[in-house]
Amino acid sequence: MTSHSEASADVRGIVLAYVEAMNAGDLDRLRSLFADDCEIQGVVGRGAFDAVADIWRQLHSGLNMYLEVQSIVCEGKVAAARYVERGRWTGPFLGFTKPTGNSYELVAIEWFEVEDGRIRRRWGARDSASQARQVGFPEAAKPLVEQEEAA
Numbered sequence: 001m002t003s004h005s006e007a008s009a010d011v012r013g014i015v016l017a018y019v020e021a022m023n024a025g026d027l028d029r030l031r032s033l034f035a036d037d038c039e040i041q042g043v044v045g046r047g048a049f050d051a052v053a054d055i056w057r058q059l060h061s062g063l064n065m066y067l068e069v070q071s072i073v074c075e076g077k078v079a080a081a082r083y084v085e086r087g088r089w090t091g092p093f094l095g096f097t098k099p100t101g102n103s104y105e106l107v108a109i110e111w112f113e114v115e116d117g118r119i120r121r122r123w124g125a126r127d128s129a130s131q132a133r134q135v136g137f138p139e140a141a142k143p144l145v146e147q148e149e150a151a
Contacts, residue, residue, distance in 0.1 A: 008074035025060035042124040062093030104134035
């Protein structure tokens with residue numbers, strides 16, 4: 001039988017493996033860390049692994065994303081991680097096709113539930129509005145009031 005502290009240590013290791021694979025853009029390794037019937041939810045969508053894989057690919061090919069772990073808190077089979085996320089817009093990302101070369105830095109937080117040694121559920125939250133302003137996404141960088149007035 002696994003103790004509560006042993007389970008937390010295992011979950012922490014899985015989260016760190018996730019960060020390493022995410023930073024490397026290694027989708028095959030990421031896929032192996034998630035349960036086959038996983039649920040992934042983030043700023044731009046939700047679904048199983050295949051539903052988010054292209055977005056994650058674009059985070060690397062277009063935004064050159066890198067996560068720096070600030071803290072991980074684990075309790076049993078649940079973990080929350082806080083990161084500094086950095087990157088630079090050098091390629092297409094979610095329909096934005098004219099990279100500015102601008103860099104960004106923001107805080108991101110993810111919540112994980114692990115079952116049988118694999119990530120069963122993952123939620124992500126990040127300051128996408130700050131990212132849009134920093135890298136210069138065309139319409140997303142405008143204040144919401146200006147977008148509504150133009151409609």
